Amino acid sequence: MMKKYPIIGAHVSMNAPNQYLIGSVASAVQDGANTFMIYTGPPQSSHRKPTNALNIAQMHVLLKEHNIDPQDLVVHAPYIINLANPVSESTWTFSVDFLKKEMQRCDEIGIEILVLHPGAFTKGTSEAGLAKLIQGLKLVFQADLKTKIALETMSGKGTEVGINFDQLAYVLKQVGAEQRLGICLDTCHMNDAGYNLNQWDDIKAEIQAKIGYEKVLAFHLNDSKNPIGAHKDRHENIGYGTIGFDNLVKILWDEDFKEIPKILETPYLGDQSPYKAEIADLLNKQWSDPFKNSK
Incomplete structure (x- = not known):
């Protein structure tokens, strides 16, 4: 397979009206993408269709037809998982068990990267939350699966953990699982957590020193509605936010x-998907102000 770089796509739906994974591939192709991300079921629910109903074989035929490498695909874990909860043992146990099931589903679908929000310590402490996250990850990695977990960088709203590279580096070191645990860099979350993406080279140096480039498994490429360090989480369309088009282009095309x-x-504009226009602009390295009549 002759890959084209960069590898860029969007979070697409996977639902019954669009024949599940068949529709996911179709959406990516329509967007001009060579990857995509899905949920394997509702993000706020544990209800899941059996994977044998998702048209997995047909998906892989279509991926090959459109020169999309399944190793570049991403699943996002549901939001109801909170491995960092130190105050509710039932919530934590549910989270561990459900994450194992999601990893199994990823293996069955043939997608290796599972992005996971590290979680929140709720009424506990940050230290206790990180300890529970580490404990939970060690348990889920006992399963003999191919799935890799990418801990997402968080914005620092509420009691989230995983809001800086020091916390993420600590978790990675304590868990081990060298070949199966890494991070997902979310540009909106990083901006809101206090990282100035105008200084991308400095951020890269910190990543390399504390975590290592090889641990970066995925990016979420989003602009932000918020100033640096706002500790919120409001994504903006590419070029319309405080990060800016040029910084996001630089990250997309980074050779490392x-x-x-x-x-x-990025947000839909009413019922209009932004992804085709945003991907085209990012690949062309030229911002066209595609939603000027909607913003």
Whole structure:
């Protein structure tokens, strides 16, 4: 397979009206993408269709037809998983068990990268939350599966953990699982957590020193509605936010991360998907103000 770089796509739907994974591939192709991200079921629910109903074989035929490498695809874990909860043992146990099931589903679908929000310590402490996250990850990695977990960088709202590279580096070191645990860099979350993406080279140096480039498994490429360090989480369309088009282009085309999938999670404009226009602009390295009549 002759890959084209960069590897860019968006968070697409997977539902019955669009024949599940068949529709996911179709959406990506329509967007001009060479990767995509999905949920395997509702993000706020544990209800799941059996994987044998998702048209997995047909998906892989279509991926080959459109020169999309399944190793570049991403699944996002559901939001109801909170491995960092130190105050509710039932919530934590549910999270561990459900994450194992999601990893199994990824293996069955043939997608290796599972992005996971590290979680929140709720009424506990940050230290206790990180300890529970580490404990939970060690348990889920006992399963003999191919799935890799990419801990997402978080914005620092509420009691989230995983809000800086020091916390993420600590978790990675304590868990081990060298070949199966890494991070997902979310540009909106990084901006809101206090990282100035105008200084991308400095951020890269910190990543390399504390975590290592090889641990970066995915990117979420989003602009932000918020100023640096706002500790919120409001994604903006590419070029319309405080990060800016040029910074996001630089990240997309960075040679050190050219083989890492970049996923857009930018807002719809009413019922209009932004992804085709945003992907075209990013690939052309030229912002066209595509939503000037909607913004």
